[in-house]
Amino acid sequence: MNPEFIVFGICGFVVLSILLIPLLRANLKSVTALFLIFLNALLTSVPAIGALLGNTFTLEIFGGLNFGNILLEIDPLSAWFILIVNITLINGAIYGIGYMKAYEKQTGNLSLHWIMFVIFHASMLWVCMLHNGFAFLIAWEIMTLSSLILVLFDHNKANTLQAGVNYLVQMHIGVAFLTLAFIWIFVTQQTSGFQGIATFLQGPHTHWVILFFFLGFGIKAGFIPLHTWLPYAHPAAPSHVSGVMSGVIVKMGIYGIIRIAMMINTDALIPGIMLMMISAATTLYGILNAAVHRDFKKMLAFCTTENIGIIGMGIGLALIGKALDNQALLIFGFAAALIHVLNHSLYKSLLFFAAGNIYTKTHTRNMEMLGGLIRQMPQTAILFLIGALAIGGLPPFNGFVSKFLVYSGFVEAFRNQDMALNALMIIGITILSMAGGVSLLTFTKAFGTIFLGEPRSEIMHRPGEVSLLMRLPLYAIVLIMLVIGVFPVLVMNPVLSIITGFTPAGLIMPFTNITGMLTLVGRASLLLIVLIALLYFIRSLAFRRKPVEITSTWGCGYIAPGHAMQYTGKSFSKSLAKLFGFITIENKKYKELKTVSIFPSPRTYTSCYLEFFETRIIDPVIRQFLRLFNYFTFIHNGKIQFYVLYGLLFMVILIILSFINVL
Amino acid sequence: MRMISLLLILITSFFFTGIIIRTKSILSGRKGPGIMQPMKDIIRSLRIGSVYSKTTSFIFQLAPTVYIATILMAILFIPFGNQRGVLSFNGDFVFFAYTLALGKFFMIIASLDTGSSFEGMGASREALYSMLVEPAFFIIMGSFSLLTGFTSFVDIFSAMHFGSYVTYGLGALAAFVFAIIALIENSRMPVDDPKTHLELTMIHEVMILDNSGYDLGLILYGTNLKFAMYGALIANFFHTPGYEWYYSIPIFFGVQLAFAVTVGVVESFSARFRMNHNPQFILMFTSISLLIFLGVLLLTGKII
Numbered sequence: 031m032n033p034e035f036i037v038f039g040i041c042g043f044v045v046l047s048i049l050l051i052p053l054l055r056a057n058l059k060s061v062t063a064l065f066l067i068f069l070n071a072l073l074t075s076v077p078a079i080g081a082l083l084g085n086t087f088t089l090e091i092f093g094g095l096n097f098g099n100i101l102l103e104i105d106p107l108s109a110w111f112i113l114i115v116n117i118t119l120i121n122g123a124i125y126g127i128g129y130m131k132a133y134e135k136q137t138g139n140l141s142l143h144w145i146m147f148v149i150f151h152a153s154m155l156w157v158c159m160l161h162n163g164f165a166f167l168i169a170w171e172i173m174t175l176s177s178l179i180l181v182l183f184d185h186n187k188a189n190t191l192q193a194g195v196n197y198l199v200q201m202h203i204g205v206a207f208l209t210l211a212f213i214w215i216f217v218t219q220q221t222s223g224f225q226g227i228a229t230f231l232q233g234p235h236t237h238w239v240i241l242f243f244f245l246g247f248g249i250k251a252g253f254i255p256l257h258t259w260l261p262y263a264h265p266a267a268p269s270h271v272s273g274v275m276s277g278v279i280v281k282m283g284i285y286g287i288i289r290i291a292m293m294i295n296t297d298a299l300i301p302g303i304m305l306m307m308i309s310a311a312t313t314l315y316g317i318l319n320a321a322v323h324r325d326f327k328k329m330l331a332f333c334t335t336e337n338i339g340i341i342g343m344g345i346g347l348a349l350i351g352k353a354l355d356n357q358a359l360l361i362f363g364f365a366a367a368l369i370h371v372l373n374h375s376l377y378k379s380l381l382f383f384a385a386g387n388i389y390t391k392t393h394t395r396n397m398e399m400l401g402g403l404i405r406q407m408p409q410t411a412i413l414f415l416i417g418a419l420a421i422g423g424l425p426p427f428n429g430f431v432s433k434f435l436v437y438s439g440f441v442e443a444f445r446n447q448d449m450a451l452n453a454l455m456i457i458g459i460t461i462l463s464m465a466g467g468v469s470l471l472t473f474t475k476a477f478g479t480i481f482l483g484e485p486r487s488e489i490m491h492r493p494g495e496v497s498l499l500m501r502l503p504l505y506a507i508v509l510i511m512l513v514i515g516v517f518p519v520l521v522m523n524p525v526l527s528i529i530t531g532f533t534p535a536g537l538i539m540p541f542t543n544i545t546g547m548l549t550l551v552g553r554a555s556l557l558l559i560v561l562i563a564l565l566y567f568i569r570s571l572a573f574r575r576k577p578v579e580i581t582s583t584w585g586c587g588y589i590a591p592g593h594a595m596q597y598t599g600k601s602f603s604k605s606l607a608k609l610f611g612f613i614t615i616e617n618k619k620y621k622e623l624k625t626v627s628i629f630p631s632p633r634t635y636t637s638c639y640l641e642f643f644e645t646r647i648i649d650p651v652i653r654q655f656l657r658l659f660n661y662f663t664f665i666h667n668g669k670i671q672f673y674v675l676y677g678l679l680f681m682v683i684l685i686i687l688s689f690i691n692v693l
Numbered sequence: 694m695r696m697i698s699l700l701l702i703l704i705t706s707f708f709f710t711g712i713i714i715r716t717k718s719i720l721s722g723r724k725g726p727g728i729m730q731p732m733k734d735i736i737r738s739l740r741i742g743s744v745y746s747k748t749t750s751f752i753f754q755l756a757p758t759v760y761i762a763t764i765l766m767a768i769l770f771i772p773f774g775n776q777r778g779v780l781s782f783n784g785d786f787v788f789f790a791y792t793l794a795l796g797k798f799f800m801i802i803a804s805l806d807t808g809s810s811f812e813g814m815g816a817s818r819e820a821l822y823s824m825l826v827e828p829a830f831f832i833i834m835g836s837f838s839l840l841t842g843f844t845s846f847v848d849i850f851s852a853m854h855f856g857s858y859v860t861y862g863l864g865a866l867a868a869f870v871f872a873i874i875a876l877i878e879n880s881r882m883p884v885d886d887p888k889t890h891l892e893l894t895m896i897h898e899v900m901i902l903d904n905s906g907y908d909l910g911l912i913l914y915g916t917n918l919k920f921a922m923y924g925a926l927i928a929n930f931f932h933t934p935g936y937e938w939y940y941s942i943p944i945f946f947g948v949q950l951a952f953a954v955t956v957g958v959v960e961s962f963s964a965r966f967r968m969n970h971n972p973q974f975i976l977m978f979t980s981i982s983l984l985i986f987l988g989v990l991l992l993t994g995k996i997i
Contacts (some may be wrong), residue, residue, distance in 0.1 A: 632772020
C-alpha cells in the first residue's frame with residue numbers, strides 16, 4: 031500500500047467523522063463511527079502485518095524548521111501495538127453501539143462522544159507510528175484530551191467531573207516530564223527524531239533522561255505511586271471506554287517504556303533492577319487493593335495496576351538480560367511483556383465489557399447489592415468467568431502463557447553469579463506467586479458475589495440478558511484468548527521478530543527451545559480441556575440412571591435462611607485485608623454504643639477501604655503545600671491595577687539587575 | 694515407562710486415607726474401620742443419587758469434575774526418579790501449580806454458588822490459605838532450579854542426586870515443607886480439622902456441605918489423589934543415585950506410608966490452631982523455604 035495513502039486516509043476519515051457524525055440520526059452515529067474506525071484499522075493493520083513479516087514501512091514528512099523531518103515508521107514494535115489498538119478499539123466500538131443505546135436522547139453529547147472515539151483511535155495509531163519527539167508529543171496530547179472527553183461523557187455527575195480533572199492534571203504532569211526529556215535530547219543531539227534518543231542513550235550520563243521518560247510514560251501506564259488516576263477514571267467512564275482505556279491507553283505508556291528500554295544499551299542493569307523493584311511492588315499493591323474494593327469497576331482498575339506490574343517485571347528482566355548479555359533472559363523478558371500487553375488488553379476489555387453489561391441491567395457498581403445474576407444473565411456470567419480465569423493466569427487461557435514466560439525469565443536469571451540479583455529474582459517469584467493467589471481470591475469474590483447465590487437486594491429493574499451487540503465482541507475476545515492459550519507459538523513468532531529487530535547483533539541464541547517449550551505448554555492446555563470434557567462426559571453418563579433431588583441449601587440446622595445471611599464480598603476478603611492492614615487501610619465510621627443508652631437509637635455503620643498512597647503520602651504532602659501557599663494568596667487579590675503594578679515591578683527589577691551586571 | 698509414576702500414584706491413592714484413619718484408630722485405642730473403608734465410602738458415593746440446592750447453577754455441577762481433572766492433570770507432571778512424567782517440559786512446575794489453582798478456583802465458586810453463609814466462610818479461608826501457601830512452593834522450586842540449573846521436575850530431581858550429603862539435607866527440609874503444604878492444601882490438622890462438628894470452624898469440609906452423591910465422591914477421591922501426589926513429590930527427594938527399580942519402588946511406597954502415618958500421628962496428638970493463628974503458621978513455611986534458598990546460595994558459592 032502506498033505510504034501517503036495511509037497518512038491521508040487516517041486524517042481524511044477523522045475529518046469525515048467530524049463533518050458527518052453530528053448530522054446523522056442518533057442510532058447511525060455509532061455505526062458510522064464504527065465504520066470509520068474499521069477503515070482506519072484496516073489502513074494501518076495491513077502495513078502492520080507486513081512489518082511483522084519483515085517489511086518495515088517508512089515515510090518522511092517535511093515538518094518545517096522546528097520539527098525537522100518527521101519520520102513515520104511502522105517497525106515490528108509499532109505494528110504489534112497498532113494491531114492491539116485496532117482489535118481492542120473495534121471490539122470497543124461494536125460494544126459501544128449496544129452500550130450507548132440507553133443514551134440516545136443526548137444527541138449532542140453522543141456526537142461529541144463518537145467523534146472523540148474516532149479521534150482517540152487515530153491518535154493512538156499516530157502515537158505508535160510517529161518517530162519524532164515533538165510530533166509524538168502532539169499525538170500524545172490529542173490522545174490524552176480525546177480520552178478525557180470520553181471519560182467525561184456522564185458530565186452531570188460530580189464524581190465523573192472530579193475523576194476527569196484528576197486525570198487531566200495527572201496526565202499533564204506526565205507530559206511535562208516527557209517534554210523535558212525530549213527537549214533534553216533535542217538540545218544535546220540537535221534532532222527530535224527517535225534516532226537521537228538512541229545515540230544519546232549510548233553516551234554517558236543518561237540516568238536523568240531515563241528517569242524522566244519513565245515518569246512520563248509511567249504515569250500513563252500506572253506504576254505505583256503514579257497510578258492514583260486509574261481507580262477514579264476507569265469507573266467514571268462508560269464501560270466501553272473503560273475497557274478501551276484499560277486495554278490500550280495504559281499500554282501506550284508501556285509502549286513508550288519498551289521503546290526506550292530497547293534503546294538503552296550501556297548500563298542497562300540499574301534501570302532494569304529499578305524497574306523490576308517498582309513493578310514487583312506495583313503488582314502486589316494493585317492486586318491487594320483490587321481484592322478489597324466492592325465497586326467492581328474500581329476493582330478492575332486496580333487489577334490493571336497489577337497487570338502493568340507484571341508487564342514491567344518482564345521489561346525489567348529484559349533489561350537485566352541485556353546488561354548481563356544473557357539473550358535467553360532478554361527474549362523471556364520482552365516476550366513476557368509484549369504477550370502480556372496483548373493478553374491484558376484482551377481479557378481486561380472483556381471484563382470491563384461484562385461489567386458494563388451488569389451495570390446496564392442493574393444500574394449499580396456495588397457488588398454487595400448483586401447476587402444470583404447467573405440465572406438472569408447466563409452468557410454474561412460465563413464470559414465474566416472466562417475473563418476471571420484468564421486474568422488469574424490459569425491454564426488453559428492466554429493469561430497463563432505470559433505469566434509462564436515471566437516465571438521462566440526469573441528462573442533463567444538464576445544462571446547469573448551475583449547474589450543480589452538472585453535474591454531479587456526470588457523476591458520476584460514470591461511476589462508473582464502471591465499476586466496469583468490474591469487474584470484468585472479477588473476474582474472468586476467478584477464472580478461469586480455478583481453472579482452466584484441469591485440476589486442480595488431488591489433491584490428495581492428486572493435484569494435480563496443484554497442485546498446481541500453487547501455479547502458478540504465478548505465472544506470474539508474469548509475465541510482469541512483460547513487460541514492464544516492453546517497455540518502460544520502463534521503470538522510468540524511475531525514477538526521473536528520484534529525482539530530480533532531490536533538486537534543490533536541479531537539473536538545468536540537458537541530460540542527453538544523456547545518456542546518448543548511454548549508448544550508443549552499449549553498442548554498441555556489442550557489436554558486439560560480434553561480431560562475436563564471427558565470427565566464431564568463420563569459424569570453425565572453416570573447421571574443417566576440416578577435420582578436427582580432439588581431442595582434448598584443446607585442451612586446447618588437453621589430452617590429459615592434469607593438472602594441477607596449470605597456471605598458478602600467484603601467479609602470474603604476481610605481476613606486478607608486485615609492481614610495486609612498497612613496497605614489496605616479500612617476506614618470505619620460508627621458511633622460507639624454508650625453504656626447509659628437504654629433505648630436503642632437508629633445507628634449507621636459505614637466502612638470503606640482507602641488508598642495507601644493517596645491517604646498516607648500524597649494528600650498530606652499536598653496539604654502541607656497548600657498551607658505554605660496560603661501565605662501568598664495576597665498576591666492574586668483579583669484587582670487589575672495590582673497586576674499591572676506587578677508587571678512594572680518586574681521591569682524595575684530587571685533594570686536594576688542589568689545595572690549591577692547580574693544579567 | 695512414562696506412565697509409571699501415574700500408576701504408582703493411583704495405586705497409593707486407594708490406600709492413603711485408609712492408612713491415616715487406621716493410624717488414628719490404633720493410636721486412640723479403637724478398633725476402627727479397615728484400610729479400604731474410605732475407598733468403599735467413595736465408591737458408594739459414586740453410585741448413589743444426588744441432592745442439589747435450588748440456589749445452585751451449573752457451576753456447582755461442573756466444579757467437582759474440573760477439580761478432579763486438574764488434580765489428574767497435575768499428577769501427569771510428577772516424575773518417578775529419573776523417569777519423566779507423562780508431561781514434562783522446562784518450567785512445568787509452574788503449570789503444575791496453576792493447574793491446581795484452577796481446580797481450587799472452581800471449588801471456591803461452587804461453594805459460593807450455594808448462597809450459604811457457612812460455605813462462603815470456608816471458601817474465604819480456603820482462598821486466603823492457598824494464597825499464603827503458594828510462595829513456599831515457588832521458592833522451593835526456584836531454589837532447586839538455582840541449585841541444579843534445570844527448570845523441570847524430572848531434571849531438577851535427577852540432578853539433585855549427585856551424592857552430596859548437603860543436598861539430601863536440603864531435600865529433607867524441602868520434603869518437610871512439601872508435607873506441610875500437602876496438609877494445608879488438603880485442609881488437615883493443624884490448620885483444619887476434618888472431623889470437627891462445628892461449621893464455623895471448618896475450612897474444606899464446610900465448602901462441600903451441599904455436595905452429595907457422585908460429586909462428593911469425586912471430591913473425596915480428589916483428596917486421596919492430592920495426598921498421593923504430594924507423597925510422590927516427597928519420595929522423589931530420597932531416591933538412590935542409580936535409580937534401580939528394586940530400590941525405587943520400595944522407597945516410593947515407604948515414603949508414602951511414612952507420610953500417611955505421620956499425618957495420622959499429627960492428627961491424633963495435636964489440636965487445630967485458632968483461625969487467626971493459621972496465617973502465621975503458614976507464612977512460617979515460606980520462611981523455611983527461604984532458608985532453603987539461602988542454603989542453596991551457600992552451596993553454589995554465590996554468598997560470602
